[in-house]
Amino acid sequence: MKTLLSLFCLVTYLTCALSANGWPVSLDMACNKALSAVACTFEFTNDANENLYLLKRGTPLEGLISRFITVSVAGSPIEYDGPFVHRLPPTKDEFVLLKAGESISTTVQITDAFSIDTDGLYTVQYSRPLQYLSVDEMSELSNGLIMESTVQESIHIYLEDTRVLLKPRGPEETDKVDYTVNIESCSSASFVGGTAANNKGTLDAHKKLCSGIDKVNIGNNTLYVKWFGAFTSARETKVKDVYKKIRDGLAGCMAIPGKVSLRFMFVIFFIHFLFLVEALVLTPRSLD
Ligand SMILES: *[C@@H]1O[C@H](CO)[C@@H](O)[C@H](O)[C@H]1NC(C)=O
8 A cells, every 4th residue: 555655646746746736738639530631730728838939930820831640550650741841940939928827739731741541549649849048048049049849649539431441642742833033133023923922032032142252261161071072173163163154043144944933943042041040140250
């Protein structure tokens, strides 16, 4: 009896200790099968005694466009068939204010990203840390500060008649946007399709990239080694050559047959942006 009692105390103590020292954001999950889909609801609660900004990116709060859960049946994980999105560091507007004690909840259809076609006992586990900042820390976001909170939540659900469930939809022809960008110079471009706001954003990004690319210092420095590996003159020539192509492409000097697709521009922007952001913003002193 005494042992039982101590065991009970120990369990109670552990539970209390865990919640007292626990992470500031907790999660409650529930999944249900409707006729042709399995939907899961996620409720995030701010357990801290201060207001927090929770990053929506990488969570169900922005929809099922990243892998934040693992789904397994009989111990075997099912492949994630949803989108993979690569993005620049988060900005303020991607956070949602969660006041102390408050919750926010959302529902996503996990059948949109996981192909469920075997009947059985499924485990859905939240697999990604939550990222947040306190209200005071928000000003540090530009310095890359972001806090992480681990959530350990999983649910089990027995699913049958899984043959009739909807399957994830791969990228299709119809998803292609009818949108083209013609780069004319470092400061002008013309657009076919797209909204005025989108086009302005693209042009602004283009101008920034174009004016920034000449400031990149390609030489034997730590940034170079980090991005391109050991510095050798053969490799330096290659890197400079690629940079020249990007530069010419950005400035509109490159002979581009027809129109540049948005996807192509994006790839160039993205690769260059990563290097440039780090070169110009994160380590300005390494640049002279
Ligand atoms: C590049 O710099 C490193 C460290 O400063 C040096 O050891 C190496 O010899 C340099 N390589 C070339 C090719 O100059």
